[in-house]
Amino acid sequence: MSLKQRKRTSARRSGRRASQAVRRNLRPQQQPAEALPAVNHPEPVVSVIIPAMNEARTIAAVIAGARGxxxxxxxxxxxxxxxxxxxxxxxRMGAKVITFPQPLGHDVGRSVGAEAARGDILLFTDGDLVISAAELRPFVEAVGSGADVALNDYSGPVRGRIAHPVILSKYTLNVMLGRPDLNGYSLTAVPHALSRKALTALGSAILSRPPLAHARAVLDGLKVKAVHKVPVGRMNAVRRKEDGRDLLQEVILSDHLEAMGLLLERRGERAGYSDAGRRREMVR
Structure with missing residues (x-):
């Protein structure tokens, strides 16, 4: 190899190393978030609600993304x-912190945060999901443009041979609600955003049961739309199972059953779907 060729090869390698270093520095996890603390605005337009339990590793970067x-x-x-x-x-990051010594249980932090929120737009995410401001902003913009509920355009992994029970539940609920266009999108997944109008209509307590809140929003005629895809499934850690049971999955499935119950209560025992002219009285 000639001297000129060796120089070109060395330059290419240096360029690749520099590009890799830049990419590493741009990752949200690598941002020096704690170097840029801020305080909450005294008259907020947007309230970002972040439940967290043992998230010291990620919470600074999560807050930094939310701020933007x-x-x-x-x-x-x-x-x-x-x-x-x-x-x-x-x-230290300037957030309003509401603390409880005991775990509140799945999604209860959403209700607590919504109760404390002062903004006209409520954006929900989690303390273990480092998401940039650019990926969060579409949810805020959608509500600012007239949506009441702005959903994550993400159904979860759908290419498996057997459908995951939670994904199947979300699809089924949307079909039964007459919103098959929503696929598997739901308030179950963050990030999502609500208008103040939606919060007033639904109440903060129901937000701890996301499928029920989702069904209420549709049934009450709120403007529900999927606005942006954030593939949070890839960001979530694998959950530990107890005695082979996925307790979180059981909670989410039972929440969907409760949502179905509301649908039947509102629209009748067939949820508003036709019986197709069956003459049931003729059957002994």
Missing amino acids: VHPRCEVIVIVNGSADNTAEIAH
Whole structure:
């Protein structure tokens, strides 16, 4: 290899190393989030609600991403059952921190945060999901443009030979609600956003049962739309099962049954679907 060729090869390698370094520095996990603390705006337009339990590793970057969704923003972190310094980090980042010594249970932090929120737009995410402001902003913009419920355009893994029970439940609920266009999109998945109008109509308590809140939003005629895809399934850690049971999956499935119950209560025992002229009285 000639001297000139060796120089070209060396330059290409250096360029690749530099590009890789830049990409590493742009990853949300690598951003020096704690170097840029801020305070909540005194008159927020957007309230970002972040439940967190033992998320000291990610919470600073999560808050940093949330801060960038709007110039007038407040960040509310609901720290529950934490044994680490999640709350202290969130305080240093300028968030409003609501702490509970015990775990609240799945999605209860959403209700607590919504109750404390002052913004006209409520954006929900989680303390273990590092999502950039650019990926969060479409949900805020959709509500600002007239949507009441802005959903994550993400159904979960759908290419498996056997459908995952949670994914199947979300698809089924949307079909029964008359919204097959929503596929498997649901308030079950974050990020998503609500208008103040939606919060007033639904109430904060129901947000801890996302499928029920989703069904209520559709049944009450709120403007529900999927606006942006954030593939959060790839970001979530694998859940530990107890005695072979996935307790979180059981909670989500039972929430969907409750949502189906509301649908039957509102639209009748066949949820408004026809019996196709069956003469049931002729059957003994």
